Amino acid sequence: MISQTVEYALRAIVTIGQHNGQPCTARRISEITKVPAAYLSKLMQGLVRGGLVNSQRGLHGGFVLTKEPRDLTIWDIVDVVEPIKRIEKCPLDIESHGGTLCPLHRRLDTALEKIESIFRQTTVADLLSQPGSVTPLCEAQKAITLDMSRVQSPSENESTKK
Amino acid sequence: MISQTVEYALRAIVTIGQHNGQPCTARRISEITKVPAAYLSKLMQGLVRGGLVNSQRGLHGGFVLTKEPRDLTIWDIVDVVEPIKRIEKCPLDIESHGGTLCPLHRRLDTALEKIESIFRQTTVADLLSQPGSVTPLCEAQKAITLDMSRVQSPSENESTKK
Numbered sequence: 599m600i601s602q603t604v605e606y607a608l609r610a611i612v613t614i615g616q617h618n619g620q621p622c623t624a625r626r627i628s629e630i631t632k633v634p635a636a637y638l639s640k641l642m643q644g645l646v647r648g649g650l651v652n653s654q655r656g657l658h659g660g661f662v663l664t665k666e667p668r669d670l671t672i673w674d675i676v677d678v679v680e681p682i683k684r685i686e687k688c689p690l691d692i693e694s695h696g697g698t699l700c701p702l703h704r705r706l707d708t709a710l711e712k713i714e715s716i717f718r719q720t721t722v723a724d725l726l727s728q729p730g731s732v733t734p735l736c737e738a739q740k741a742i743t744l745d746m747s748r749v750q751s752p753s754e755n756e757s758t759k760k
Numbered sequence: 761m762i763s764q765t766v767e768y769a770l771r772a773i774v775t776i777g778q779h780n781g782q783p784c785t786a787r788r789i790s791e792i793t794k795v796p797a798a799y800l801s802k803l804m805q806g807l808v809r810g811g812l813v814n815s816q817r818g819l820h821g822g823f824v825l826t827k828e829p830r831d832l833t834i835w836d837i838v839d840v841v842e843p844i845k846r847i848e849k850c851p852l853d854i855e856s857h858g859g860t861l862c863p864l865h866r867r868l869d870t871a872l873e874k875i876e877s878i879f880r881q882t883t884v885a886d887l888l889s890q891p892g893s894v895t896p897l898c899e900a901q902k903a904i905t906l907d908m909s910r911v912q913s914p915s916e917n918e919s920t921k922k
Contacts, residue, residue: 599761599844599875600868605851612864632852672867682761689767690794690897700896702774702887705834705878706762712874713761716867725864 606633607641607679608672608725614651615667615722621660641679648678667722676717684710768795769803769841770834770887774896776813777829777884783822792897803841810840829884838879846872 609631614622628638642661645651650670651661663670676682685707688695699707771793776784790800804823807813812832813823825832838844847869850857861869887896 599842599872605868608864608868609852690771692897700887702770702896705882705887706767706770709875709878710761712878713871716871716874720867725862725867 601680603641604676604680606631606637607645607675609633610638610641610645611650611663611670611675611722612725614661614663615670615726617662619662621654621658621662623660627661644679645675650675650678663722667726670722671718672720672722672725673714673717675722682710682714682717684714763842765803766838766842768793768799769807769837771795771897772800772803772807773812773825773832773837773884774887776823776825777832777888778897779824781824783816783820783824785822789823806841807837812837812840825884829888832884833880834882834884834887835876835879837884844872844876844879846876 610627610633613627613630624635624638624642627633627642628635631638633641642651642653646653646661649664652664653659653661685699685703687697688699688703772789772795775789775792786797786800786804789795789804790797793800795803804813804815808815808823811826814826815821815823847861847865849859850861850865
């Protein structure tokens with residue numbers, strides 16, 4: 599129900615968010631999120647086109663979020679990669695229904711409405727840290743702490759230029 | 761988010777439910793639900809295998825529900841055609857998380873939990889009739905009333921034997 603593309607996009611955004619404004623290379627995001635490099639590359643293009651992420655070129659280049667994590671919601675991300683289409687009119691085009699949904703499509707739309715509500719209310723900041731919870735993608739967090747010099751290395755930054 | 765297969769399966773089940781225990785041929789379900797015949801055929805095989813529907817052969821053959829509409833939920837149907845997988849452990853297999861979900865996967869699972877709850881609480885009977893609402897697939901309902909003799913015709917029943 600939550601597609602792999604949506605799951606991967608959320609992992610990528612959370613990873614970039616965890617870097618606190620420091621550009622994060624495609625290779626690094628791929629390592630952390632376990633999203634295959636080719637898949638991630640397409641995904642990042644979509645996130646850039648959708649205005650969620652900027653790609654900074656150059657020696658210390660990489661991807662950064664265009665907004666603060668507190669201003670970016672799950673809904674914004676889903677809406678870029680795989681928009682949820684609410685049911686606004688009869689999908690069978692039954693004319694006599696007019697704008698009224700039958701019980702079947704009304705219930706399905708109620709389910710979609712719940713999802714929309716949760717996704718609109720959850721910001722990336724909410725995903726980064728919550729008291730008493732484990733940290734998302736935390737193996738990577740450790741790596742960031744240990745390997746700060748590696749993050750900055752020219753060879754790593756090459757990967758964002760591709 | 762709600763796939764075409766799920767939407768089609770729900771239409772088919774509602775249509776059979778509207779026939780009040782009278783067998784409903786594949787051709788008739790296809791006409792009513794606007795699901796292409798080949799697609800419907802595969803779908804019905806899955807619903808029979810999943811134990812939701814029985815296929816009755818013979819002159820007045822067709823598909824019937826195995827349960828009363830009040831005992832069959834949207835969840836039962838979705839669970840046969842495209843089960844919703846709740847997130848029970850870290851999809852990245854991060855060992856240190858153990859059984860604890862990070863905020864990202866906890867929120868995603870909360871969304872899935874809401875869907876599960878709505879789907880479990882909604883029976884096919886709820887979908888067939890609700891006061892003050894339009895009838896699902898109602899153009900078909902009219903046809904059923906007008907064409908009762910046609911429903912029973914041998915030529916129509918041929919289609920269930922294939």
